[in-house]
Amino acid sequence: MQAFTDIRALIIDMDGVLWHGDQPQAGLTDFFETLRDLALPFILATNNASMTAEQYVAKLAKMGVTVAEREILTSGMATALYLSQRYDPQTTRAYAIGGTGTWKPLQDLGFTLTGLYETGPDQHAHLVVCGMDREISWDKLATATLNLRAGAHFIGTNGDISLPTEHGITHGNGAILAALTAATGIQPMIIGKPEPIIYRQAIELLGAPLAQTIAIGDRLDTDILGAVRTGIRSLMVLTGVSSAKDVEATDYGPTWVVPDIRDVTRMLRELAA
Missing domain, CATH: 3.40.50.1000 (HAD superfamily/HAD-like)
Structure with a gap:
C-alpha cells in the first residue's frame, strides 16, 4: 500500500462515508475536529442532489458538526x-x-x-x-x-x-x-462522479495541487473511479456500497482502503505527528 503522506486537501463524499440516512457514522465529530485541528481544507462533494448546501449544513449541525456552505459542493x-x-x-x-x-x-x-x-x-x-x-x-x-x-x-x-x-x-x-x-x-x-467535472470544481475551490489532494468515498464506480479519472489519489471506506471484494474484482481501485472514518482520523493524526 502506498504511504499515506503529502496530503494538503480533501474531497469527501457524504452518504455512506459520514452517515447512513440520518444515522451518523461512528467517529464523525472526532473526524471533523481532526480536520480543523490540522487546518486541512476540505470540500464535502456529494452526488446526492436532493438537498441544498444550506440543508446539508443544518443536517451536519444536528450531528454535532459545524461546516460552512462554501465547504459543500453537491452534484446539483x-x-x-x-x-x-x-x-x-x-x-x-x-x-x-x-x-x-x-x-x-x-x-x-x-x-x-x-x-x-x-x-x-x-x-x-x-x-x-x-x-x-x-x-x-x-x-x-x-x-x-x-x-x-x-x-x-x-x-x-x-x-x-x-x-x-x-x-x-x-x-x-x-x-x-x-x-x-x-x-x-x-x-x-x-455531471457528478465518476465524471471528473465535480472533482475539478472542488479542486478549484480548494486551490490545492492535484498531487496533494485526495478523495474519500465509499463507492468504487463513482467516488474512486472519479478520482482515477481526475488524476488524484483516493481512500475508500467500507461503510457504504462497495466492499473489499469489489476492489479485488476491478482493474482500478483506491490508493487506500480502510474500515471507516475513525481509521482516517487516526491516519491523519499520525501523519501530523
Missing part, C-alpha cells in the same frame, strides 16, 4: 454551474426533476424553471435536469419525457443507481434516469 450545484457556463441562463428554460438541491441552484443562477406539462412551443424546456427525487411521480416523468421528445437536452446530476440509507441500500437517481432513457431512447449527460 455542480450541474447548475456547469450549465451556466454553456447556456445563457436568461434565455434558457429548464425542467427539473429532484428535490430543492436540484432546482434551487438552477434558479439561483438565473435559469427559468418550467412546470408540469408546460410543453407547448413557447413553454417547453431547453434542458431536462434530473436529480434524486423522493417524490417522483407519473406527471414528473411524463413532463420530462415530453420535453425530451421535443428536443430538450438531457442532464443527470449523477448516475448512482443505488443509495445507502439507514434502512439499507435503495434505488438512486440512476434508476430515474434509466426510466426516462427507456421511455425516450435518449442517454443523459452525467
Whole structure:
C-alpha cells in the first residue's frame, strides 16, 4: 500500500462515508475536529442532489458538526454551474426533476424553471435536469419525457443507481434516469462522479495541487473511479456500497482502503505527528 503522506486537501463524499440516512457514522465529530485541528481544507462533494448546501449544513449541525456552505459542493450545484457556463441562463428554460438541491441552484443562477406539462412551443424546456427525487411521480416523468421528445437536452446530476440509507441500500437517481432513457431512447449527460467535472470544481475551490489532494468515498464506480479519472489519489471506506471484494474484482481501485472514518482520523493524526 502506498504511504499515506503529502496530503494538503480533501474531497469527501457524504452518504455512506459520514452517515447512513440520518444515522451518523461512528467517529464523525472526532473526524471533523481532526480536520480543523490540522487546518486541512476540505470540500464535502456529494452526488446526492436532493438537498441544498444550506440543508446539508443544518443536517451536519444536528450531528454535532459545524461546516460552512462554501465547504459543500453537491452534484446539483455542480450541474447548475456547469450549465451556466454553456447556456445563457436568461434565455434558457429548464425542467427539473429532484428535490430543492436540484432546482434551487438552477434558479439561483438565473435559469427559468418550467412546470408540469408546460410543453407547448413557447413553454417547453431547453434542458431536462434530473436529480434524486423522493417524490417522483407519473406527471414528473411524463413532463420530462415530453420535453425530451421535443428536443430538450438531457442532464443527470449523477448516475448512482443505488443509495445507502439507514434502512439499507435503495434505488438512486440512476434508476430515474434509466426510466426516462427507456421511455425516450435518449442517454443523459452525467455531471457528478465518476465524471471528473465535480472533482475539478472542488479542486478549484480548494486551490490545492492535484498531487496533494485526495478523495474519500465509499463507492468504487463513482467516488474512486472519479478520482482515477481526475488524476488524484483516493481512500475508500467500507461503510457504504462497495466492499473489499469489489476492489479485488476491478482493474482500478483506491490508493487506500480502510474500515471507516475513525481509521482516517487516526491516519491523519499520525501523519501530523
